[in-house]
Amino acid sequence: GVAVLKFKNPPVNSLSLGMLMELVISLEKLENNKAIRGIVITSERPGIFATSLDLMEMCGQNPAHYAEYWKAVQELWLRLYQSNKVLVAAINGAYPTGECLIPLTCDYRVMADNPKYTIGLKETLVGIVAPFWFKDTLVNTFRHRSAECTLQLGMLFLPTEALQVGIVDQVVPKEQVQSTALSVMAQWMAIPDHAQQLTKSMMWKLTVDHLVSRDADIQFFVFTSRDSIQKAM
């Protein structure tokens, strides 16, 4: 079967520490449920997809809090990127502050064709250096050159631009986002799961393996972001 995971963290679904922990627990339950082969990831409130990093968690806190927060971000990424389920993102809202961390861990991305919606990543604009593993995810999805500009300039894309650069796979009218996500899911689930899962794991293994030292990555984040986020805001 297919599960639907809906983000809900008013007002803008931002990835607070609490939200990250809740997501990791939900994903673990779904991962262990053998009856579930695919997960559609979407927002409960059309119009606001968000799930951006929560600047409040990264601003004016002590280093231990920064470290705890970043560890939770890593954990979510690792769970999603190594999932044995087929993941399809049904992007039914905007990323006002940009980060597309979660959609990029999915096998397929469907986005609503609404000129008010954007997707991308504004990390550098708020003084954050995207971690290397997110950079690798982006290089895998884009071309290296597009990833260079997007990451350094903190670019946001409208739906049609996102399609062209390859950040999403399909753009459809907003009322068709869910049904398209489900039919894409059906296509992926038609593949013998043993072969599909091993193939996916082979494709992404190198990217995951690079995060073997999570501590170094946490320290780099705390070191580079502590002052610069506050300065940029």
Next chain:
Amino acid sequence: GVAVLKFKNPPVNSLSLGMLMELVISLEKLENNKAIRGIVITSERPGIFATSLDLMEMCGQNPAHYAEYWKAVQELWLRLYQSNKVLVAAINGAYPTGECLIPLTCDYRVMADNPKYTIGLKETLVGIVAPFWFKDTLVNTFRHRSAECTLQLGMLFLPTEALQVGIVDQVVPKEQVQSTALSVMAQWMAIPDHAQQLTKSMMWKLTVDHLVSRDADIQFFVFTSRDSIQKAM
């Protein structure tokens, strides 16, 4: 001079163990022939290019046979991918079961513009996990993202789609496939061969180096394919 290597293994040119061994011997002879600088690879029977993996060799056999078969597949790939000759694929037929292993080892691919022809790879559909070195060849030719979808979903492409995704370099009317292949060959042979060969070897070295442990790859193939191929068929 330019040699033309024509596949011939009725009815569909599939890569049986015998065919693999014959190809390796033919390639070794050509490789050692200093008078030959380029090889056009094509099918003797227009309409059927094929050279797909032979499911009969991978179904209901004992593990030792699986291992022997896979070693021969590796050997063919290594010979082709490390060839010092300029290789041009003149694709004058369909790949009914898909695998494009051989064309992707060539320096250039010309395909006949026939809507009955397709090229791609259906490995996952029959329960096979493509080996990492074939994945790497695909990532080098496509974008990483296109390779993800193609490999996981076992996709086949019509000639125009194949051109767009980059699996072939040129699509021409079927009666021009051979002449186009030869004029492409002339273009490549105009380059000082010393510089061209060293440049090619530099581009592909990393991909080849990853296969240093052929045994691990053979065992992975036997382990992952033994049951799943039969189940999928």
Next chain:
Amino acid sequence: GVAVLKFKNPPVNSLSLGMLMELVISLEKLENNKAIRGIVITSERPGIFATSLDLMEMCGQNPAHYAEYWKAVQELWLRLYQSNKVLVAAINGAYPTGECLIPLTCDYRVMADNPKYTIGLKETLVGIVAPFWFKDTLVNTFRHRSAECTLQLGMLFLPTEALQVGIVDQVVPKEQVQSTALSVMAQWMAIPDHAQQLTKSMMWKLTVDHLVSRDADIQFFVFTSRDSIQKAM
């Protein structure tokens, strides 16, 4: 502030050993100047951008001279590719002999739309094997597949072709090259420099790290180029 670095080495701005050394010194001064955040790289003489490798330095000289020359080429590339400044290439002329080493180390490339101008690299045509680090720069900018053909065949591109393949980012009328370069620069300089520099360094680090053994690369160059350049000319 923004500095403008103008090439000037009549008649065709080629990268002689003297010119390389002068460039490295100029770059070091700019790099140490904290008031400078960006550098526009251009030619003093519109019509001739050039800055190609100087074949006179690589032809009929003794091995020690080859080695000294190549070390200087490495040094220039390392300085540019690791620069903490934003680099924008304002390509206001042709590369008659092709190499696009310097523009490819920049963060952004603007080229004049003149059908007499070309950009690319003709290394193999004159018997030179491009070094692996230049290959990596090219793969980062292009797709792997485009880099294969471009490097092996020694291809040159007209401005519109260069844009399509991704070797330049923007093509504009020749009288707008400088102003476009400056407005691109303003866009990059709007990013908090701490975050932008660390992001850039993360993107390119792997490519730079590969050149840890400069001696092996020098010896490979001397060995492969000594006879073949003279033969090709």
